[in-house]
Amino acid sequence: MAAATIVFDLDGTLVDTHPDLIGTLSWLLEEEGLDAIDLEAAKKLIGHGMRPMVENALKLKGRGFDKAEVDAVFARYIAVYETRLTRESRPFPGMLDALDRLADQGMTLAVCTNKVERLAKKLLDELDMSRRFAVIAGADTYGVRKPDPGHLLMTLRDAGGDPARAVMVGDSDTDIRAAQGAGVPVVAYSGGYTAIPLASLDPDVIIDHYDVLPETVGRLLSSPKV
Ligand SMILES: O=C(O)COP(=O)(O)O
Numbered sequence: 001m002a003a004a005t006i007v008f009d010l011d012g013t014l015v016d017t018h019p020d021l022i023g024t025l026s027w028l029l030e031e032e033g034l035d036a037i038d039l040e041a042a043k044k045l046i047g048h049g050m051r052p053m054v055e056n057a058l059k060l061k062g063r064g065f066d067k068a069e070v071d072a073v074f075a076r077y078i079a080v081y082e083t084r085l086t087r088e089s090r091p092f093p094g095m096l097d098a099l100d101r102l103a104d105q106g107m108t109l110a111v112c113t114n115k116v117e118r119l120a121k122k123l124l125d126e127l128d129m130s131r132r133f134a135v136i137a138g139a140d141t142y143g144v145r146k147p148d149p150g151h152l153l154m155t156l157r158d159a160g161g162d163p164a165r166a167v168m169v170g171d172s173d174t175d176i177r178a179a180q181g182a183g184v185p186v187v188a189y190s191g192g193y194t195a196i197p198l199a200s201l202d203p204d205v206i207i208d209h210y211d212v213l214p215e216t217v218g219r220l221l222s223s224p225k226v
């Protein structure tokens with residue numbers, strides 16, 4: 001039987017990136033003379049990519065920007081965020097052990113994130129995590145991004161995987177919808193940043209801690225969808 005491939009989302013799934021994503025956002029809003037954003041509201045903006053996050057935060061604060069202005073503000077966001085990718089961001093509790101256990105079972109690991117590929121790789125390099133993954137595919141890697149199932153399917157292809165022997169692990173609607181569209185079972189992690197209640201998105205399983213990830217993945221792989 002082909003080795004299984006487990007594909008992970010990054011922000012809110014592998015790494016708790018919100019302190020640096022939102023820290024940079026707070027800095028930007030202050031620079032623009034706008035009110036601070038509530039932490040829980042800001043977390044819900046994560047998952048569709050950084051530009052939508054910045055654009056939606058500006059909209060929430062009632063500021064209408066044209067495209068050129070958003071371009072300029074977003075460029076400033078990225079320039080600062082890049083300097084503090086891992087100042088406070090760390091893997092979620094239990095994640096590194098879970099990755100070790102999955103790899104020990106011979107599974108191939110990959111990343112499919114709506115972060116741009118360059119920053120995703122840089123962030124995972126800084127945390128010494130990149131070497132664990134066969135592929136790190138970002139929002140700009142293939143020209144399609146989650147929830148488009150093509151993003152997940154091309155990540156699987158490049159990891160040498162088979163959608164029939166794969167599991168997606170994510171925290172948001174984008175991950176769950178991409179997996180459902182690709183016909184890949186999906187584990188939703190409740191510690192991430194979803195804007196929509198996870199149960200209403202109908203993932204195969206919701207987990208609250210990564211201690212149970214290896215057994216959950218094993219169960220999903222042994223009971224293929226009908
Ligand atoms: O919103 C983002 O920047 C990317 O998010 P993701 O890693 O959860 O896909």
Ligand SMILES: [Mg+2]
Pocket residue numbers: 009010011012013046047170171172192
């Ligand atoms: Mg996410």
